[in-house]
Ligand code: HEM
């Protein structure tokens with residue numbers, strides 16, 4: 441079987457009317473007929489789309505697959521993305537292949553120790569409870585993107601990065617970095633400010649090290665194992681990879697629960713369900729639809745197709761997470777199912793480095809919000825919600841709620 | 844009876860912490876870089892299911908459960 445290049449479908453694909461967070465309906469057709477299929481990108485280049493769960497896992501764990509975005513076949517989704525991402529020239533951890541990648545994960549490993557993240561839980565609970573106090577004391581409707589989605593991940597990331605608690609600059613930079621309103625110019629300006637800000641933190645940690653990621657990276661730099669520029673790049677990458685994703689996941693998850701009140705009620709009734717609900721929401725509402733781009737370093741036979749060395753690949757997590765071979769009744773949200781094998785944090789060596797931290801934040805938010813405000817509901821009709829999809833992360837722009 | 848031995852290839856580990864979450868009685872992480880380590884390489888039989896789960900769940904495929912016959916197997 442081979443596809444005629446003249447009839448290749450265009451990628452990205454259109455979403456159905458209804459919920460803009462649902463994967464495009466074409467993914468299900470592809471998964472059934474051709475889980476490894478070619479499509480055409482905006483620049484005329486061909487790309488392999490992977491839509492089957494098993495096939496995605498197999499690409500994620502295949503050592504012949506690279507994440508190197510300087511390869512000519514690497515699939516870019518826009519000229520703007522290519523320009524912004526390739527500026528600077530130092531590779532972030534997510535674009536390194538082994539052995540460079542393995543070494544970099546180790547330099548970052550101390551900041552994400554399971555024990556360390558577990559010890560932060562009490563602080564995250566206090567943070568979330570304080571923010572919910574503010575919501576309850578404030579006007580209705582409240583926008584949960586600004587009230588929870590932004591402050592929770594940026595405060596928690598500030599703790600692991602070693603941002604002084606009184607310093608609110610990180611929080612104020614997030615909306616300008618990620619929102620469409622700021623435009624390319626505004627985003628580049630915010631990006632430059634972010635680099636300058638992190639540079640300042642690095643200088644501070646050179647003389648006053650603490651037990652935080654920037655200090656650990658500075659330690660490797662001082663030992664001559666890492667360039668100062670790489671310290672800067674890795675720190676900025678963590679911010680870029682952590683904030684928009686977690687913010688969107690917090691609010692998409694809340695939205696999905698508001699749309700399925702019986703599921704939210706189950707969480708209030710049985711708080712032990714919360715960890716399973718987090719996994720199910722990560723399966724069901726994928727925020728990083730286009731995150732997992734690859735390029736083949738060698739020829740690969742998969743699902744009856746041959747991916748040639750140099751070919752670009754996109755693993756469609758939202759398609760894999762709805763694969764009926766793995767998840768019964770995949771289009772139904774069910775917080776009681778065991779969804780732990782979902783691909784929401786990727787799989788294989790590039791699996792999300794911040795997933796323990798993100799999971800904990802999500803558990804605390806979903807577990808606390810619906811318990812403390814049981815009458816929570818959308819303050820506008822669903823079809824008036826505005827969605828955004830910038831920098832490969834999709835989510836709701838504002839989530840107005842009342843109670 | 845066969846003895847199961849747990850082996851963790853530290854050179855492959857990507858410091859995900861998955862093994863520690865799955866079987867904290869058997870795995871821990873090195874403080875200095877988060878690399879997984881085996882606390883007891885011959886865990887109690889009741890832990891073996893979770894060790895298998897940890898091996899299957901390791902994103903770097905760094906964990907193996909090796910079976911070593913403790914005595915000659917009957918019938919060769
Ligand atoms: C709910 C929130 C999050 C989601 C859904 C998410 C999702 C993902 C996914 C799907 C990948 C794999 C990308 C690929 O296959 O190429 C990934 C990688 C990554 N994530 Fe996350 N992430 C989240 C939160 C975070 C946080 C909080 C941090 C940091 C504190 C973080 C840092 C990273 C980094 C550095 C990588 C690259 C890892 C590597 O290539 O080795 N993420 N994330």
Ligand code: SF4
Nearest residue numbers: 856859860862879901
């Ligand atoms: S699960 Fe694998 S990659 Fe993760 S810490 Fe354990 S050994 Fe390392």
